[in-house]
Amino acid sequence: MADLNQLRHEIDTINQQLEQLLIQRFNLVTEVGNLKQTTQLPVCDPQREAEILAQVGKADPSLKEPLQQVFKTIMAQSRALERQ
Numbered sequence: 001m002a003d004l005n006q007l008r009h010e011i012d013t014i015n016q017q018l019e020q021l022l023i024q025r026f027n028l029v030t031e032v033g034n035l036k037q038t039t040q041l042p043v044c045d046p047q048r049e050a051e052i053l054a055q056v057g058k059a060d061p062s063l064k065e066p067l068q069q070v071f072k073t074i075m076a077q078s079r080a081l082e083r084q
Contacts, residue, residue, distance in 0.1 A: 022074070025074070026077070026081055029078040029081050029082060030081055030082070030084075033081060033082030033084065043082045043083055044079060049075055052071060053068050053071060053072070056068050056071050
């Protein structure tokens with residue numbers, strides 16, 4: 001069995017990967033926001049958000065609720081970036 005330090009190291013590695021993926025996502029969100037602004041589309045797209053949330057948790061249904069909460073936060077931050 002792995003020791004605490006090893007587990008924490010693995011978590012730190014995953015955190016770094018998540019950060020890089022979120023940076024990529026937020027950069028794309030900024031582009032989406034610019035496009036929506038030039039085409040006068042609304043920032044919030046409830047149908048798109050519902051579609052995303054419907055997909056979240058399919059890989060591990062036992063984690064659906066916490067995963068959806070994380071994605072709700074990500075989408076809220078994305079909307080804030082789109083408005084900038």
